[in-house]
Amino acid sequence: MKALALIPLFSCIFITACGGGGGGDSTTNIESSVNAGPDIQVIEKIDFTITAQGSPADGTFTWQQVSGPSIDGFPLEGAEQTLTAPDVKADSEIVLRVSYQSTGNSTVSDDVLISVSSNNQLPIAVITQTAPDTLPSVYQDTIILSGVDSSDPDENGMVNGYFWELISGPDLDISSFDDSTLSFTHPLLEANTTLLWRLTVTDDEGGEASTQFTMSLNKTNELVAANAGDDQNVEEFDEVTLDASNSETVTDTYQCEWQQLTGNAETLSNSQQCVSSFFASDVDTNTTLSFEVTVTDSKGRTDTDTVFIDITPKALGLINDSGMGECYNNTQRINCGSDDFPEQDAELGRDSFANRIDKAGIGNLAFDYTKLNQFADEVDDSSEDFSCIRDNVTGLVWEVKSPSSGTLPNTTLRDAQNSYYWDIGDTTTDADSTANTTCPNDTSCGLQTYINEVNAIDFCGGTNWRVPTYTELLGLIDYGKQGQSVLIDLAFFPNMPEAGAIDNVNLPYWTSQTAADGTSLSQAYIIDMSNGNDLAYPKENNAYVRLVRSR
Structure with a gap:
């Protein structure tokens, strides 16, 4: 490639100053040119020479690299340069540019293309046995063959692929054939057996090489x-x-x-x-x-x-007992074991063995509760700061309500006085309760909305909160508290709402179970926490809820 710089010819004619007789004088600058020489093909890491020619001959040459894999030393001065082709992963092209500056003239330049061929050296495959430590191996020994000593002779090369093959030998249970190591268990053998392995390694330029490895496994004394x-x-x-x-x-x-x-x-x-x-x-x-x-x-x-x-022996059951620890006749308390009033609650089930049960937490009779903080970590049984309760009998985790605050609907998400209509799973109901009336939600005071909100905050470390089944909710009732205003242990389930605030039912709490009354599916069961009674309750009516989840 060759480039020329044309220097225009100037003449000056001075009518009064260029000499007599009407004669004239002119000066001409000769144009500059440079040639970087022919394009070159070389092999990586091989020395090669580039030579430039310039005209007129009194100028200077400067070389620069324009593109391609880097060659050290640029820029360079002088017409002839001896360079070393770079180490390349694939065939590459390099463009070098020579600039020529002669006295009094502008700079001209020319490019030369250097085509560099990759000369990949194939990797070297090596197999070594690294286990067991004591040889020869015996039945059930773990045998490990390693190819990590394989190498790539290229200075910037590496081995990045392995493939093992068993050319001859017994069937072996091998999980992977394409890792740098291979392991198997010495099998049961009736005779000494020779195994022949082949390892093929691949370098980062796709070059492959293989080697073979022979090993012997001894027979087993007991067959x-x-x-x-x-x-x-x-x-x-x-x-x-x-x-x-x-x-x-x-x-x-x-x-x-x-x-x-x-x-x-x-x-x-x-x-x-x-x-x-x-x-x-x-x-x-x-x-x-x-x-x-x-x-x-x-x-x-x-x-x-x-x-x-x-x-x-099995545990005494995975459901709570009734909480009754005393026996009665028709009018008063009596000693348990009476032939006239036999097999009462206090004589049967978990409560009757409460003094022999090794509890994980505490609770009345056989009830066994553990307090949990907001991250579902256990806290001390005497702690007043807890967010959830784990029932160690059933394995269920129960929501502890927040204290009642403000006036509906200006309450918190889990406020004890919030109430909801029944729409679990978006089941179609006749519910017409509006939003932000019995709860703080702006769009719905339905159970499903509340479930979604509690799960969205990962309450007590869980996202599987739900409305309890009839049996699960009934398991919280302690019938030994009959005559009290609430049949649930307030030491673990504080912040109960005011009784009688909803539809003349003292403390109605929803279950997840629809009441199949034979005519419609418009009712679901509630349990009144003030007396333990259940009731088929219209789904469009409001009731309280205490969410539960499995651990």
């Missing part, structure tokens, strides 16, 4: 390995599964037979199969059973293994 499974902890009446299907033999087939060694006799189903089961018997104290499995392969070789089953 049958019975496996009765892990020891188990269960509760009485639970179904227990005995599973020996992870046993191993060198033959394709094997059989299992179970027998009980210790403990109360249990009835096994399919005792001649590798997977058997039984229902744990009723126990009064912690009991341990043991079972042995005998595994026999198709050549009559056997092995045995034993599993232990620890059985504990």
Whole structure:
């Protein structure tokens, strides 16, 4: 490529000053030109020379890089330069520009194109065995082969791909063939066995190389390995599964037979199969059973293994009792156990064993509550600062209402005096309650809106708050408080609203269950917290709500 700078010819004619006889004098500047030389093709990291020619010959040459992978040293002075092609990942092009300045003339320039070919060196694949520490390996040892010592001889190269292949050897349980390491368990073998592996590595320019690795695995002394499974902890009446299907033999087939060694006799189903089961018997104290499995392969070789089953008595139930701790006749309190008034609440269920129950928290008789803060963390039983209650019997977490404040609708989101109509799941009802009348919400005083708002604030660390079922809400009633204004433990559920403020029902609280009265689905059950009674209540009417969630 060549460029020229044209310098115009000037003549000066001075009628009175250019000499006599009408003669004249003129000066001419010669035009400048430069040639950067022919385009060049080179291989990466190889030296090459560029030579420029300029006219007239008294000028100076300056080289600069215009584009392409960087070459150190620019700008450079002089017509001839020896350079080293850069290390490139792929074929690349470099444009160099020479500028030429001759005396008295403007600067001219020309470009030369340097095509650099990538000369990728293939990676070097290397396999090493890194585990087990003690060789030779034995049955059930974890064997690890590593390709991390593989390398790329290119200065700026790297190995970024691995692929393992088992060319010959037994079937192995391998989770991945494309990591830098490969692991497997030494299998059960009837004879010494040779394995042949191939590892192919790929560098960052797509170059591939492979290597092979031969290793030997020794035979196993015992050719049958019975496996009765892990020891188990269960509760009485639970179904227990005995599973020996992870046993191993060198033959394709094997059989299992179970027998009980210790403990109360249990009835096994399919005792001649590798997977058997039984229902744990009723126990009064912690009991341990043991079972042995005998595994026999198709050549009559056997092995045995034993599993232990620890059985504990079940808890006294996952629902709360009534809270009644005293017995009565028709008119007054009596001693429990009377033949005339037998099997009263105080004699049955969790409450009758309350003094023997190891509680996680506290509560009347068998009730067992734990106070939680706004993040669902446990706080001290005596704390006055808590936001939720965990029922340790049912596992449910209950909402604790905020104190009543202001005059409706100028109340807080979870204010105790807020009331709602029933529209769970946007079920169509005849509800016509307007917004911002019995609650602070501007759009709806329906249950579903309130549920959504509480879940949106991740109240007490949960987003699965809901209206309780009939049975769940009834489980909060302590009938031992009959005669009091509220049949719920105010130490854990404070801030109750004023009784009788809604439709002449003292303390109506919604359940999630529609009352199927045979004619319509327009009513749902409420429970009156002042007396424990239930009532089928029109869904368009207002009632209070205490949300609940599962942990």
